Each structure stands twice: as structure tokens, then as C-alpha cells.
Amino acid sequence: MSRTLRTAIAGGVLALGALLALPVSASAHALAQSSVPAAGSTVGSPPSQVSVTFGETPDPRLSALQVLGASGQSFTAGPTHPASGDALTLVVAVKPLPKGVYTVSWRTVSTVDGHFAAGSFAFGVQVSPQGAAATATSSSGAGPPPSALAVAARWCLFAGLVALIGAAVVAGFVVRRVSPRLLWLAAAAWVLVAFGTYGVTEAQRAAAGVSWSDVFSTSLGRQLTGRALPAFVAGVDLLLAWRLRRAEVRRWAVVGAGIVAAAAMWAEATSTHAAGQAPTGVNLVLQWLHLVGVGVWIGGLTALLLSLHLVGGAERAAAVRRMSTAAAVALLVVVGTGVVRSVVEVQSWYALGATAFGRLVILKLVLVVVLALLGAVNRWGNVPRAAATVRGLRAVASTEVVVGAAAMLVAAALVNVAPPVSSGQAAAMPAITASGADAGTTVKVQLTASPGTAGFNRFTVRATDYDTGQAVKADGVQLRFSFPARSDVGQSSLDLKAQADGSFSGSGGNVSLDGTWDVDVLVERGAASAEVPLTLHTRTVPPAITVRKGGGGIPTLYTATLVDGRSVQVYLDPDRPGPLIFHATFFDAQGKELPVTTCSITLTPPGGKAAPLTVQMLEPGHFVANVTLGRGRQHVAVSGSTANGESLAVALDVEAGQ
Secondary structure: OOHHHHHHHHHHHHHHHHHOOOOOOOOOOOOOOEEOOOOOOOOOOOOOEEEEEEEOOOOOOOOOOEEEEOOOOOOEOOOOOEEOOOOEEHHHHOOOOOOOOEEEOOOOOOOOOOOOOEEEEEEEEEEEEEEOOOOOHHHOEEEOOOHHHHHHHHHHHHHHHHHHHHHHHHHHHHOOOOOOOOHHHHHHHHHHHHHHHHHHHHHHHHOOOHHHHHHHHHHHHHHHHHHHHHHHHEEEEHHHHHHHOOOOHHHHHHHHHHHHHEEEEEEEOOHHHHHHOOOOOHHHHHHHHHHHHHHHHHHHHHHHHHHHHHHHHHHHHHHHHHHHHOOOOHHHHHHHHHHHHHHHHOHHHHHHOHHHHHHHHHHHHHHHHHHHHHHHHHHHHHHHHHHOOHHHHHHHHHHHHHHHHHHHHHHHHOOOOOHHHHHHHOOOOOOOEEEEEEEOEEEEEEEEEEEOOOOOEEEEEEEEOOOOOEEEEEEEEEEEEOOOOOOOOOOEEEEEEEEEOOEEEEEEEOOOOEEEEEEEEEEEEOOOOOOEEEEEOOOOOOOEEEOOOOOEEEEOOEEEHHHHHHEEEEEOOOOEEEEEEEEEEEEEOOOOOOOOOEEEEEEEEOOOOOOOOOEEEEEEEEEEEEEOOOOEEEEEEEEEHHHHHHHEEEEEEOOOOO
């Protein structure tokens, strides 16, 4: 085995080993965007059905809605089905709903990327949800963290297709020959594609909870077919390349496998985020060009390193120049398409640093910059000397391949993480915890609720011996919930299942209201069973902020959605730095101006101190203040009160002339 090949393999192993260190936290793509009734709203008449609209088309065979009462009882009256004429919306009929607060629990599998997602939100019938999530996506809208199999399989799929494209470029246009080493590279690439095809489907199948016998009746089966058919054709081409002895025929068989791999990249692009983002056609083409560009660049370098022994002198120098030119063009394509796709998916500087997806984009960008610098060293330093020696070229190009493998690992993780544009939230909030011991001081428990907001949560209990701190072996753990502030909210319970790490976990909508909950943790272990009383304080979800950019004299509108569907809308007139008028208007759930009678506005400039503005009321619900704003984001706090003393407050950032 050559030194170059050993280096490439070592780089691949290191890249896979880095899998567990990536900042990945959530995998969710068909996320809720709106609902009827609206999340956090109060309706006067009980609805006969509940509908939720998602950002990507959910597979109705693998998706479901449930409507639960305060104590966890189901009010669902039939199966979940798509809305007539609207594949993005799921509908479920409900039983007659008495006065009270209800939690809508949803789970989806996207027909676009095959990823599982789940979430919940609350609404009230003649009763306010009191601080439940203001938007469907700001409650627990997420899926399980991507498994090692999901990311590793996607990396294998990417790496295999990239290597096949690179082999085709080198065999067809750079060295124009096929060596046994190149055939071995192509064969190894095909094995990676085959494993990746299986592994991606297996990870999605396991997350969705569907058996292999039922896979082909779902969207997962269609995606599997789209990956498997090109892999089969590429395998036939490579088999011919191995069996046929004529050099020219073998060469074009390898080229054919690369062309099929490029076609498979298109199938792969249609199962990524790009397929769910408008304009779909443009985003799909950009995504495909991005993937193929990586194949020409990183795959071509890998294949070149394994083919340099076939040529020497002037012929080698010419081949190296051709590959260098192709890699430079591919680099421009990768960077250009990558920047555009990142802007589409991230959309804000805040989301770039505050979300797992944004941090992965930053990491990938750093790796691409490193690759570009290495490419520049080869382009201007080692390529001109290729006729005499390729030692420096081999060393730098081998490093490029290793860094490229790491960049592909990051890309594999990105596919499994929801971009901010689809998740509708800036960042996931940390879980909440409560700890305590039983009255006999025999057992300590720690209870974790994630995301810690009103609605569905993932509950995890770790029980240890009070004296030794060793994990307690229990037959089971049960949680019993009560809400002291509301006598009309019934008690509920949730049985947790044992996990491999010794903890006990389960998901439920038992914490359906915002506030303080009493939770009794029953650790079941026969005569030594213990009950630990705990208190959980739910976290109130901040209001969802939407920004509608203006232009042509129309100001940018900032809208903060409050509980019960009410909102506060602010804008700057004129929308540019300097003296201007700050407008704040309160609206009810129907979009009509809410008769707020008093309002205060506090402004905090970048690096400055908060200062109150002098506010005037144009009409009940609409307030203005004269202010002079500089450049940069300004933090604004708006607080208003209705005639009956109810307070409405929001905090958001605005920017003049953004």
C-alpha cells in the first residue's frame, strides 16, 4: 500500500473519529410553521379538528397528530390525514373538547429528507394557556440528535460518490489512463456508496419506527430507490472496468461510473434541505453543483495522487496543470454555491453563531479556507516544479485530501441538522433540572426535562444511592405530576423506561402549562422503593420575532408574537440612521389594534446604557417616540398595559437601514 493511500485512509479514520466531537444537537426538518387553532391561542368554541402546517411535506404514513388533555388523556377522534389540496398540512378530528387547556403533539417524517421530527404546543378552550409557546416551532419542535450511524453513513455516501467522480476526471481528462491503484480506489468508493445507501436508510427507518418490510410503501423507500439504482449502475461499470483488458474501454468504464455518480449526486441533492426551500429549482441546482464541485476537487486530487506514477517529465507536468486548473474552477464553484446556500439556510448573523447548524457552517467554512490555502501553495509553488519532482505536491495534496474528508464529515452532519430557516427558532434552550432525596435519605434523584417549556418534554431520571453515590438498580421509575396553582388541572403520571446508561427516560405532555409543577418520583425496587418529591419550574419561551424587510420607502417591520396570538409590531420612520420616529403598535389575535392605554419604550444602543424614550399615544394601541439612532443593532424593550391592567411586554433588536 502506498504512503499516499495510507495517508488518505488515516485521514478518513480520523474524520470518522471526529464524529462524536461535532457540535450537533438536533435533527428536524418537517417542522411546524402554523396551526389551527394557533399555538398559544384561546378559542371560544371547541374546534372539531386540529390542523398543523409544516415547512416540508410530511409523509402521512409516518406522521401523526394527537390532542391531549391536561392529565394526558387523548381527545383524538380519528386518523391523521393530509388536508385536501395541501400536502404540507396534516389534519386530525377531535372529540368534543370541554373548557380547558390542550396539548397538540405532532411527529413527522419528511418526504424531502426522510428525517424524523416531533414537537408540541398548547391552546386553550375558553381558558388561556398562560405562557405556553407562542409559536408552534418555539415549543419542543425537534427530533432526536443524529445518530453516529446517520452521520457516518452520509459521510460514506458523500466520500464514495466524490471518489468516483474524481476517478472519472483523472481517468478521462487528466492522466487519461487507469492504473490498478485507481481501480482499487473506485472499488473502495463503490463499497462506501453501498454502505452509505444502506446506512442512511437504516438510520431514518429506525428513527421513524418503521419496519424494513414497510419501508418501500413510504417515502423512505422512494429515497432508497433513488440512491440504490445509480449505485447499481456504477457497480456494473466498475465490474466491466475490472474484467475488460483493453485500456481505452477500461478508461471509459471508469468515466461512465463517474458520470453515474454525478447523477447520484442529483438524487442526493433532492433529499437534502435544498429540496424544501424556495425557489426549489435554483436551490437544487446550486446544491448539485456544490456536491459535484467537491467531487472534481477533492476526489480528483485523491485520484491524481494514485495515478502520478503512470506519467513523468513533461507529461506529468501537463497532467498536474490540468488537475490544478480543474481544482481551481471547482473551488470557485464550491465556495460560490456554498455561500449562497448558507445565506438561504442561516439568514442571520445571530443564527450563524447561536445554532448548531450555524456553528457547523462556520466549521466547514474554516476547513474550506484551509483547503484553499493548501491549494494555493500547490498552485503557485509545487505545480510549476511537477516535471522535476512531485514530493511537495504529494505532501500538500495528501493534506488537502485529509482536510477535505473532515469537511465532508461536517457536511454529513449538516444534512442531519435543521437549518434556522426551517426550524423557525434561533437556538434551542437548555433543559431544566431538579434534584432531591427521599425522606429516609436512601436515594437521590436528578430529574431533567427538555426543553423545559410547557408542552411535550423528554424526562430523564438518574437515581443514586444517598451514601455511596452509586447508581441504583431499579425495576422502574414513575413520575406523578400535579399543578398546585390550578385545581382544574388533573394529576397525571408517566412511566419511564430503563436506558443503557442506567438512567430512565420517557416523553410526555404532562407539563402542559407554564408555571410550577410538583413531581413525585417513584423509584420502584420492591420493599426498598422510595418516593422523592421535586418541584419543576417551566421556562417561558421568548416571543417569536419575525422581520419583514422593506425597501423603496417602505420601512422594515418587526413583529413579536405574544401569548394568545397577540403581537407587538415596531418600525422606524424613516428607516435609516439619524433622527426618526419609533412606532410601536399592539394587535389582538385577529390582527386588529389592541386598545393598550399606556406604553413605555427603552432603547439600548450598541455598547451603551438603556435609556427610556418619551412616548406619545397616537391612538389607543399605537405609540410613537422621537429618537436619533446610529448604525448597528439597537436593543428595544416595549411594555404596554390595557385598561384592565393587563401587561404586555417584548424585547427585540432593530437596526436602522438594515
